[in-house]
Amino acid sequence: MASTSAAPAAGAASSLPDALSTLRASLPLSTGCWSDASGVSVESAKATHLQLSGHLFPRSTATRLVRPSAPDNATPSTAPQHFYALDDLVFASLSRDESYAAYLLAANRTEGMAGRHLNALERPRVLRALEQEGEMELSEAELQRRLEAPSSSTAPAAQAAAAPKRAYVPSPADAAFVKRLRTQNVEVVLRTRSHALRGPRAATGATADFASAHKALAPLLRGATTGGAQSAPASRAAAAPAAGQPKRRRGDPIIVLSNAPTALLGLSNLSALLGGGVYMPRSSGSSGETMLSLERPGLPNGLRQRFLVVDSTEALARLGAGGADPWERVVAVFTSGQTWQFKGYKWSEPRELFRHVMGVYVRWANDARAPSVRDWNVTELAVDRTKRHTDKQLVAHFWRSLDAWVARNKPDLAPRGAVEAR
Template sequence: MSENSDPLLALRSAIKSRATITFSKDGAPVPSLASATHIDLSPSQSYARATPTRWKKSGSGNEGYTLDALYLVFQLQGASGGEYMKQARENGMTVGMVSITERKAVLDYLEGRISDHPSIIQEDAGKGDGSAPAGAATSPQKRRHYVPDAKDVQVVKRMRQNEVELEDRHTVLRGQKLNDFTNLRNIYADKLKKLKDASKTGAAVPAPPSPKARVQGAPIILVSSSPTALVTMYNVQRFLGESVFETSQEARANAGNNRPPELIHIYRKVDIPSNDGTTSMRQATRRYAVYDNAEKMPPDGWDRVVCVLTTGQAWQFRPYKWSEPRALFHHVKGMHVSWANDPPNPKIADWNVTEIKIDKNRRHVDKSTVAHFWRVWTTGWA
């Protein structure tokens, strides 16, 4: 089958050749897949986004994924599982998106790391003559030795090649590599023996050393230095610390029009597990450092940066360790802050950032907005 007539091969060829893939609606170009009806792989190749492909869905017979579902796997390759599903729904994929467990295989095929996959329906798969032979005898006959038809053998081979083993929530978590923990067991067997002997003799068991913190110093949040940014060094303290939003102009006026500090600390109370070995929780205060100038950070600053607030302007990242937005937001969490009634920003469509929407008038929703901000990326820090 030629690439011109097969959308799966055409998409793979366009991605491997790094061709510019665009979107259109009614023959006119549009900025994003969400508003498009067609995907233009080249000036001469345009497919409806819902065009079915030969990549078969798991557990759905011979129904294939649509072209836009496969393209979103490539476009959102750096996104986490939850972010991938969210972005897919925003691009119109309410159903039919590629499952989390199949993303890697689809991406490997589209980028040319593998040449085939069992889920790809072959062009001639399933063809064969299944009709009954003419002139079959109706009277009982002596049983003859069965001789398989050569055509049937080839069909069965192709069926076995395309066979997909069904997976459930248990088998999908099992690794294929067998790990041998014999060495580890031998190491701890000696330690356990010493502990048992010490308990029998009444000797004191030494306390284990306290684990080192994963990151030395406060986690860092970077905000934009743009005067048009909604969250700046003037109002970030009250917004993230007190869950109350006021514009930068208001905050600057309340501060006497002074220059903002180079560093602001925000303290937030979090629940962490108790040290008594039970499942109870205790409250602790966590400190975060906020900068709007990456060059003012300490030498180990980029090892501690956990979140970047952006207005969608790429110049903000020029002095950063990763000046390209896609590379930056592959390493740290990105937050795009805008007004709730602002239209979608096409520049950030493939930046892998989370939208933080601020209402201009309803201050009572600020608390839920800030809670969403902390919840999105702080899981695992406390």
């Protein structure tokens, strides 16, 4: 068998036909197509050639099947890396009936094929191209045209070599401009970063003289210096309080209740709920008060706070001692949903009122919310009719909401230390 195949091998280098056409004519292939340089069949791992239709091809022969990334002027002889090698196509054709996983495993286990396998998208396209001509194939006519066309890398070099060299002639206008810059000394030479702050005067050596301006402003500067030094101690003495003079006492925060007969909370039962954590009906409490003093329970670290509670604008006006506006100390307004309650208030419109104070809407837990309060910025307290064990949770929610509102809007009315006298 070696003697019969040696003849084709002798003249293979000079008279080999087109590798792709020969491969198509040899389909279907067998494993006996792998051979050595003498044409003897060997294993694919040891093969250096491929014997197809009586012709012996080197296994690395580039075919006319173009890879996707090939440039437009590439040919198998000038850029073989952009074309599929013959052994890649043969290995893919021999394993065409196997799954891609089996083909990939066989390629990685075969010496010379590891890392050269076709990907999952290339493999079906290449197998179809082996059976019929398609867009992946570089036709023989196109191949001949590319071989006859000048190379893109050599054409510009040839044109550049053919172009005559011209001597550089500087522009007269540019030369005159540069000469003017040098003679008139208007160019600022930046030697350090400090030169950029000096301006065009730095190039000529001139300096700015502010002596006249300093002389004109000197009397004003002396007067401002001496006058400020003399008035500073007097102003500090005026700002400091006199020795022994008591500081101005801060007023207690105020809560305004609704005096509607249907309101769940009034002066008679507010202390029982907010102070003791138990709701009592208004009818069971005493009546006739105009103002109530409520001590805030449960403050930590020895803090204490007293609230003044009123249910009318007349009682509120009596809390404005010394001409102070009592509304500056109002932190919460309780409402039952009636808009007539706000007549006579500093802000009679509910939306505006509850932008300046915290609104509290109290209702029975099983009653529907009043339609009028839907657009008001109020904190809702829903009192259960029978479950008194839920009252403490309701009261804790109220105090947390009030503390947060006061800290955010009126921090000067926050709780103070227990050592402050009432």
